[in-house]
Amino acid sequence: MPILNNVDRNQTQAGPSISGSEELPSYSTHPLCLSPNTDHTPDNYEDLNLEFSPLIFSAMERHLHPDLLNATREFKVQYISNILKRYKPDDSPAAVSFRDYHLNIQSQYEPLHKELYTMNAEDFFVPDFVKAVKDNTEESYRKIMAEPLSGVFVFDMFQQTFCQMLLSEVENFERWAQHTKNKIMRPNKINKFGAVLDDFGLKSMLNKMVEDFISPISAVFFSAVGGTTLNSHHGFVVEYGVDRDSDLAFHVDDAEVTLNVCLGKNFSGGELYFRGVRCNEHIDSNAKREEIMDYVHVPGRAILHHGRNRHGAKVTKSGHRVNLLVWCRSSVFRQMYKYQTEFPDWCGECQSQKKERRRQKDAANRLETSMTLHNYDFPLQLKALSDGIEHVDYLINRKLQLNLVKGSLCSDVFMSDLTKLLHEMFNKYWRDTYMVMTLVVVMVIFHFQPIILHISFNFDQHSS
Known part of the structure; x- marks a missing residue:
């Protein structure tokens, strides 16, 4: 905060x-x-x-x-x-051009399916999805969902009639833009084909969809990343095929929660692949085995996931594939994230580092405990064969090792890496030293064993 x-x-x-x-x-x-x-x-x-x-x-x-x-x-x-x-409107050339673009569409474009522009759940969604949202419990959602990867949910969402209407509406908008020589503004920097649905009047319908249907689900499954405070969206369609975008580069979405629904048409290839949720600091880190998944698109079927789950799309080998995407955003979560200093709970790599630091801390605690319970420490037993000065040296070494472990857990990255390296070198030296000591003690015992037996034998004879 x-x-x-x-x-x-x-x-x-x-x-x-x-x-x-x-x-x-x-x-x-x-x-x-x-x-x-x-x-x-x-x-x-x-x-x-x-x-x-x-x-x-x-x-x-x-x-x-x-x-x-x-x-x-x-x-x-x-x-x-x-x-x-x-609060003054942006007067930059790009902003003026964008406003003119919107005003031009609003004044000239004639919708093909006006029923699309008003939310009608019974006509848009499959009945099981509507019922699950109405019940609004984790149990009701899981009944209609599969979770093939942790935090990635797959479920049937749209009726085929809705998919076909939305496809034809997008095609109608593209024909209008071509006829009127209006250049369509693409949805993002990666996709060269597609359109933003808000641009031609579908903003209020998508607002209703996010508010009444996506937000309740996100509140259950994505509460840690702003799922309970979604307050804006970016809705658009993307197109893949022979004469469209062929694939999609590896990336993360500018969203807290992403809804991705295949609308059609006939196609092969274009699988969606996931490689784990990451924060900005670990965006390029390797994926773990449990974070890897490939997903095959089915028309009408939705996939809901964390926007920071790294993903991409493989090559669409044939046909024409169109997908609806809704990036759901939370300004509250983004504002809080600016001031977050600890490991975010949702980043896979941060969690791995957190577990490793916890493991190292536990090891340090065990080391400290072993210093207290030194009577059960084998190297200490060997030291007991020596004089008191060597015993004190041993305890000093143990204390130094404990301090090195604690130093490797500090928040300063440079100091942590330095003390971690020193700790590893110290451990190696310490193990080698006590191995030599053990061999010396054993050799001494074996060397003096005949003398000890002889003295013991003579002592027994004298006693008898």
């Missing part, structure tokens, strides 16, 4: 001292008030040359934090201007 400014009690109660030349306070500490302060008389901004209407400044001033109401007019102009600029 974000680090808050540490202020004393008096400063928090009295508020900051404001002047036109001082640094602006943070929006997090001095947010706008939801209700206007009707007792406050705002300044007049009519005589200033402002980027926004002077009436906006007068109206917003009533919503300022109480500590800012008596600030100078120049300060309030700067503070309110900064807020307004955050």
Whole structure:
């Protein structure tokens, strides 16, 4: 979570001292008030040359934090201007072009299947899927799902009539774009074919689909990665075939949860392959055996997975394959992830490293315990044959080894790697040293055994 400014009690109660030349306070500490302060008389901004209407400044001033109401007019102009600029539409050429593109489609494109643009669950989804979402329990979902790989769920979702309608709607949009000489904006940087469904009016339908059907499932199976707080989406279709994209490169999605549904048509090849969930730091790490899976697409069948599960698509050998993808996103999860310092629970490589550090920590604890229970330590028994100074040296060595183990677990990567290497070298030296000691003790025992037996024999005769 974000680090808050540490202020004393008096400063928090009295508020900051404001002047036109001082640094602006943070929006997090001095947010706008939801209700206007009707007792406050705002300044007049009519005589200033402002980027926004002077009436906006007068109206917003009533919503300022109480500590800012008596600030100078120049300060309030700067503070309110900064807020307004955050919500001002982007005027860059790319943004203007994108807005013009949308306005052009909305004003000219005539939908082929208007029934697609309003969510109708009974006509879109198979009955078992509708019932499972209505029951909304993990048990109801698992009845209709398979989980061939941990965190990857496969289930029948769309009726064939819906798939055919959506396919024909996309084809109709592509024909319109070609006829009107409008260049279709592709859904992402990888796919060269396909279209964003929001661009030609399907945004509200997809919003409803995510809110009423994808979010409940995600809340059950993907709660650790924002499944309970999905609040936006990117919905699009992609096309593969001889005269389309042939395959899809290895990648991760810009999504917390991804829905991928094959719409058709007749095709061969194009299998989807998975290679494990990874954070940004471990995106290129090797996949483990239990993270590997290939999936064969079936029209109408959906696959739901973590957006960070690395995947790609093999070559579509023949025919024409079209898939619907909905990238579901959570702004809350993304904001929290910025401040996460520990191993994320959802990254496979992070979990492996976490387990390894836990194993090393357990080994260090066992080593510390063995120092306490040294009477059961074989090398210590050998040391007991020597004098007290050597015994002290042994305990010092044991303490040094324990400190090296603990050092290898520290958060500083450089120090951790260095002490880990020293620990390995120390272990080798220590094992070799005690092997030599053991051989020496054994040789001494065997060397003096005849003398000991002779003395023992003579002692017995003398006693008798």
